[in-house]
Structure formats: C-alpha cells, structure tokens
Amino acid sequence: MMSKKLLFLLLGGGMLSAQTINETNAAGKTAGKTGINTDLPTRTLTIQNPPADQGKPVLRLADLPSYSQNVNSVMDSNLGGNAQSSTSYFDYKPLVVDEVGDVYLGLPITNNTSIISLTMTQSRGDWVKEFNTGIDYNKYAVALMSYSFKLPDATAGDKIVMLTSGGNTPNKKDGDKIFDRIVPATVNLYNKDNKWFIEADYNSLNPEEFTYNEPKSVSREVRGTWYINLLVAPRELIHFTELEYDQGGTSTGTGRSDATYNTNLDALLNKISHN
Structure with a gap:
C-alpha cells in the first residue's frame, strides 16, 4: 500500500511531523473537501507541500491589515462579518496546530503574567x-x-x-x-x-x-x-523552579557538582527544550 506525506507546515520556526495517509480509506472520504497539491484531501482544506518546497512554509499571507483595521467594516457587515466597534486585541483568537497538522481555533491571546x-x-x-x-x-x-x-x-x-x-x-x-x-x-x-x-x-x-x-x-x-x-x-x-546550593564556606561554586541542584536544573531545562 502506497502512502503519502501530508501537510508539512512550518510554524514558528518548527517543522511539524508528517501525517501518514491511508490512501484506501481516504479515497472514499474526499467528498466536499478541497486539496492543494494532493488528490486525497482528508480535511475541508488540505495542503500538501510539493517536494521542491520541503522545509518551506506552505502558506504566506501578504499585505495583511492590522487587527484593528477590519473592525466595523462596511464590506464585512454586508457579508455577515465583523460589525463590532471594539478594537480590543483580545477579541481575536489564534489558530493552533497539532502535531499532525490539523488546525483549530485557539483561546484568546492573553498575557497571564x-x-x-x-x-x-x-x-x-x-x-x-x-x-x-x-x-x-x-x-x-x-x-x-x-x-x-x-x-x-x-x-x-x-x-x-x-x-x-x-x-x-x-x-x-x-x-x-x-x-x-x-x-x-x-x-x-x-x-x-x-x-x-x-x-x-x-x-x-x-x-x-x-x-x-x-x-x-x-x-x-x-x-x-x-x-x-x-x-x-x-x-x-x-x-519555575527553586535551586539551592551550599558554597561550603568558599567564594566559588559549580552548581552541577550538587546532585539535587543538577537534577532540578536538568528537569527545568528539559521542559524548556521540548516546548
């Protein structure tokens, strides 16, 4: 059985893992779906990067307005779009992408710090x-x-x-x-x-x-x-972590020489590295 690699999406500098598609199962489920560079769209819109563009983003948006410019827009109102008068940044929600490339509507962007x-x-x-x-x-x-x-x-x-x-x-x-x-x-x-x-x-x-x-x-x-x-x-x-180190009465120290310090530091750094 042949397989295709679907939806390589470069987002925020990280390459998403490829999704392996079962062509036999997918062939009967393409009704009402649109594919770009693929004959087997598995979502309403499926974009597959061609081999020549591997490692490059699949989507580029040019000449975008700032988030406040489309508020209370006459054209959008006529089309059933955004008719609100608020220009709050928190009225807008980000798109989030999972590991296989599926896109979802995220929660409003907020700063909890x-x-x-x-x-x-x-x-x-x-x-x-x-x-x-x-x-x-x-x-x-x-x-x-x-x-x-x-x-x-x-x-x-x-x-x-x-x-x-x-x-x-x-x-x-x-x-x-x-x-x-x-x-x-x-x-x-x-x-x-x-x-x-x-x-x-x-x-x-x-x-x-x-x-x-x-x-x-x-x-x-x-x-x-x-x-x-x-x-x-x-x-x-x-x-967040709290580290403690005993200088032992000296003016110098090496944090990783202490087992507890070393373990707690690595636990923190590993969390950062895998995000």
Whole structure:
C-alpha cells in the first residue's frame, strides 16, 4: 500500500511531523473537501507541500491589515462579518496546530503574567520583618523585579534624615581611624504557611532624624517607605523552579557538582527544550 506525506507546515520556526495517509480509506472520504497539491484531501482544506518546497512554509499571507483595521467594516457587515466597534486585541483568537497538522481555533491571546507595584508605608524604621502578600505559594510563581527605600522628609528646615548605625553596632577601628558600618538593603521572598512573604531591611541601620550640624543632638527614629515590584504568574503557565546550593564556606561554586541542584536544573531545562 502506497502512502503519502501530508501537510508539512512550518510554524514558528518548527517543522511539524508528517501525517501518514491511508490512501484506501481516504479515497472514499474526499467528498466536499478541497486539496492543494494532493488528490486525497482528508480535511475541508488540505495542503500538501510539493517536494521542491520541503522545509518551506506552505502558506504566506501578504499585505495583511492590522487587527484593528477590519473592525466595523462596511464590506464585512454586508457579508455577515465583523460589525463590532471594539478594537480590543483580545477579541481575536489564534489558530493552533497539532502535531499532525490539523488546525483549530485557539483561546484568546492573553498575557497571564502580571506586575504588582507594592508600596509599604509606615514601616518600623526600615524594617519589615515579615509581610504576607496573600499570594498563594503553590498556585503562583513570584519574582522580585526591583525595590527601593525612601526616607521621609525632615520635619523642619534645620533637620536631616539619614540611615545611621544602631547604638549597639560596633565600628571597625584601625589605629586612629574609625569606620562606620555600611550595608546594602536585604529584600527576600520566601514561603510561609503556603503564602508568599516579604522581608526587607537595612541590617543594623536605622533611619533617624537629627538636627543639622549639631553632633550631640538627640535623634528620633522615623518611618520610611518601601517600593517593591513583583512579577507574578500562574505556575501552570510558566516553568519555575527553586535551586539551592551550599558554597561550603568558599567564594566559588559549580552548581552541577550538587546532585539535587543538577537534577532540578536538568528537569527545568528539559521542559524548556521540548516546548
């Protein structure tokens, strides 16, 4: 029995697998179907790439209008087409292709990844010990995009607000020189009670207000504001994993030397490679 390879379709840079057609069965099922480069159409429209065009797309659409140009079109209205006045991109649905080349109407194109801009005011100085975002840890992946901390304005013209070392924080002394401790902000996301939590702090520093140019003035602790931007997406729609590696007290490391790290990384990369 002879067989033909049907519907090689290049879509998004990937070649679809060929469908093997049973000619005997297909011959009796071609009524009402149209074939291009094939005498045995198995769908309402079947396109087969000729040998000379193998590896090339079977369909090219030229001079296409943008999605908004055909909205409320008089011609389309007369033909029973799109008479709506909306220009929303989400009114349009993509075509999806399965492994054998059959084409279906897909769901509306939506972006399920969102950004949360979180403003946390009136924290205790700069310290946020734990903040429950209310986002379900098991349903959503959350990534920290950026953060910043803003000191409040001074209460008077002769006042100054700044981050200072805590009263119990030791200074480093080298001979007659004393060096104040300076630390970067620490902002982390973590799981607690199956919710995403945030912690934020300038370790061993406090935002305080002083009287300008009076070294012995009494300071008072002030409350600052954190601005934190989060990227949030459903876990089922993205590839997300959490890796952990023990540096063992050294300044260098090779992730794949750890068996658990290696296994989890490969699992993620394999998912990406097969999509």
